[in-house]
Amino acid sequence: MALPHSDRPSMGEPTLKEKAWEPSFEEGILAAWKAEPNLYAFAPARRQPVYVIDTPPPYPSGSWHIGAVMAYSMIDMIARAHRMLGLAVLFPFGLDRNGINIERTVEKKTGKPLHRWDREAFIAECRKEIEAIGNGLLEVAIRVGLSADFAHTYYTDSDEYRAFSQAIFLELWPKGLFYRGERPTFWCPVCETPLAEADIEYEDRAASLVWMKFPILSGGGDLTIATTRPELLAACRAVMVHPDDARYRSLPGKEVRVPLYGQEVPIIAHPNAKPEFGSGAAMICSYGDMVDIAMFRDLRLEPVKAIDESGRMTEAAGFLKGLKVDAAREKAIDELRVRGALEKVEAIVHKTPTCSRSLNPIEFISSDAWYLKQLEFREDLKRAAHEMEFRPPRHR
Template structure:
């Protein structure tokens, strides 16, 4: 057997990819007596193409999968797509130039299904192109009927346990996506704004009280003005009423420690609700709520003269109106951090709406303990989870006012408003299409209102251990949870990892996995995070058009697990040269192996024994490093 003079990566990689798939080289073998090593493979969101960050982190988890096979283990390494939820909706809307709210839910769901099936084929080819060694026959989609049934069953179990509750409460809201969102879906964004100082009349006097705010547009929702009881400037104002300009409505002047005499003017106008702090403070007070926002961000009838104006456009308009009345004392430019929706970057608002929540605030200590029981690679990543759990402010809002998602399996009795849930055997169901079996158990009513909302995509993807292992049946699932490994990137610790951990503890009182490996970001050559807005995204397809997949994986192996790594073409060139060295070495050694027919050499020379000793040391050190997920050390040593 003689190898070609030069290594042709295009031909060779294509040949072996096809061979692996055809011969099912990486298939899991349920009947094998070898020890199972199970991986909770991250299902990529169906929202476009594979990006370099995917190639980076998925290559790293594949290093571990291949290493475990080398140790003789039967590796359970399934594949899936997270193809429901807002990210997929946005992708389909852009791709088809059709808007969900302009269609019936059924029509839009069909549109999403058609387009996700199409793009998933392209995405699958992309992941296979980087040399992933998954069992491609063990495959799931989070929108499939089977997964919908698993998701809905978890809801029934949570409801039975008293953890799934529906209530009317203040919720974080995205006015662009027109849906409630959870705390984990918020991002901090630093933005330019203005600190506006404007005067209110004190009713029955000639006095005025000046407030300073970054959100003058919330004035129609103002319910009180607060001053500090120790602030002598406002001693005579307490108990009186302030008159809101333009609206000519009065609000009480009260005392509270939320008014800091050293901040702004020391007087705070309290609105329902301009900030998260307003929501928390409101829970301690006996104050009315004035709801001014519609779900699309426009003001309702409580907005007075501003009814119909979008909240984003109202700020400059209300400042101009206050200036015309001579009410503005000064405006100070300011940079501050605001919460935005991580999907679209829109500033969030707070609306009072009916939503489904998973009640878990009382379990934070249990979640922390469970997180500590996990083996973290690298260990310091646990602190990110710990900070997140300690900073939880609300129960988990899981209902979404969207279209392409798993339906919440509930009907409401029109007569007594009781919640009607299906039997587990009926799952999956869609309340908009299906009807309850029988009468209302409380009032014997026969007319029902279907739940229109769908689950947040994380409610379903937090079940991937059950979803993946159930591909081989219930017995396999029960035997193999906790799974051996959850690989994922650090940016979704507070999403995917936390929600999976929380649901596993609530529903099963056990860990979903034994180990978790956390990867970093792939950065641009200057060390900055890649984004479309910056125009610095590097497409893996463009990289693979010039370099072998193994060179890309060589680059990915250069990062210490958990650390971010800039993309440098020189690293791929180094990887390409290394591949050629392996090829040339193989050309030298292979004929000798064939000639010796695999027999063990005798009468070794000193130099031979030295080389074998070095090899054994390398094997020992590499094994230890791989056992600790330290693949970058293996790369350096080799």
């Protein structure tokens, strides 16, 4: 709507008079920002309401992705809007410089895998690489005009940051809040390192679905179970069927004998069983997949470590001891055939979790690690969360 000239609200004069953008304009703006490094530092006045933005520090592993720049620009809009509304805004910025990504970047760039490096030389190379990549990322963040507190940029590998996490550890340790524990973790037997979920890629790979006969202890007959991991029979602690699976209604509560190893394990009715996969009955072993991990925890089963950190079968695997997983799988299939426990082997395509560095299938191996007790503080945490206002509330 066209308003009479005198009624137009005053918008102030634009700072830039030019009608088209010129990259050279930025030089002056950047210089002005540089002259005022504390422009966006967090400095609340007395009684000024505080608005905290919980930004995850970006992870430098190459040039900053345009999608990430867009996401941070949206955070920036929120920060600027709340400053204009009179709130003291904490908009921190840091770089997450730990982890596997930078190691992989160095391996790719030099064509030399981690294990062929001298440790100190490799760390030095990673430092050099992350310095360049990290600074590049920071430069982009400043240049696109994010109003973060760049005067206090933090780095997760800095001495200060490490001292801070160590101080937390030292505070909680005497209170007994940290403990060592054995928990299954994603493990790459080629890199011989635990993996974070982000380091795993799921790939469709050819696999053998092995159909095996488990003798039912009371009542006779066999329960047929299909698995892609017959080398884990030694670590089988239970088998499960779906509670609604009409084929197996009479079985839960009974036991079966595990072929090749002879342990007797319970048949359990559980909704994690997939009636459409294989025979619909599945073995629960430590650990073939994420479902196994959940089942061992829920049913409080005692895990058996059948595969070690180098991807070889352990003592617990008996006649398979010392073999790599693939060779052990073949040998287990042969042995099942010899003993008449093999029904058939079916070629399938299986979604296989692999290490994004070595592209090798990962294992789930129990390893000793530090854990922080949290469950006993659940109510306190909930109460604290309700003393803050979350936007949007679903992030509470």
